[in-house]
Amino acid sequence: MKTRDLAYIALFAALTAALGLLPAIPVAALPVPITAQTLGVMLAGAVLGARRGFLALLLFLVLVAVGLPVLSGGRGGLAVFVGPSAGFLYSWPVAALVTGLLVELLWRRLNVVTALVATVVGGIGVVYAIGIPFLSLYADTSLAAAATGSLVFVPGDLVKAVIAAVLAVAVRRAYPVVERPRRAATAP
Known part of the structure; x- marks a missing residue:
């Protein structure tokens, strides 16, 4: 891994933390607030690619785990990994x-x-597929009720997906961070 890769990973972990400075919007029916930080998740994958995007968010979660208050609302520490929003x-x-x-x-x-397809599938579909079952478990509610309650997040997440898609394409044109996939070398 090159120094440039490490810088990108740290930059997008920091960007996700900075998005946590925007105030969370509480949802009356759910113990999970609406935050801007999932925009950082979408941008990390769309701009950095799979490996570096994964590592950027893994680094972010390590920072949360060690207690840095980088989640929306200034939260951090191990306790956030066992609550309703843990998934x-x-x-x-x-x-x-x-x-x-x-x-x-x-x-x-x-x-x-x-x-946009990439950010919706990865940044919304995957987040909901993992987050909703945890929400159901920790909130002691049915999976259907947790899924129905989570529908309130969809409009905001779609806006974030559009923003991430537009920014990712603009970055690709101006300064392509994701390298063109290489073809596998053919064996003689």
């Missing part, structure tokens, strides 16, 4: 990985629409 946190590195894999897969055809 959403666990999903972030996986979501960045999936988003990055899709961006790399769609590299030749990457435009706002294909980048």
Whole structure:
């Protein structure tokens, strides 16, 4: 791993932390607030690619675990990994990985629409697929009730996905951080 890769990873972990400075919006029916930090998750995967995006969010979660108050509302420490929002946190590195894999897969055809597909599938689909079952478990509610209650997050997450897609395409054009996928070397 090059020094440049480490800098990108640290930069996107810091960007996700900075997005935590925006105030969380509490949701009356759920113990999970609406935050801007999932935008950082989508951007990490879409701009950095699968490997570096995953590592950026893993680094972010390590910073949370050691107690730095980098989550929205100034939260941090190990306690956040066992509450209702824990599954959403666990999903972030996986979501960045999936988003990055899709961006790399769609590299030749990457435009706002294909980048939007990547951010929606990775940044929303994966986050919900992992976060909702944890929410159901920790909130002691049915999976259906947790999923229905989580629908309140969809409009905001779609806005974040559009922002991430537009920014990822702009960054790719101006300064491509994700390298063009290389073809496998053919054996003689």
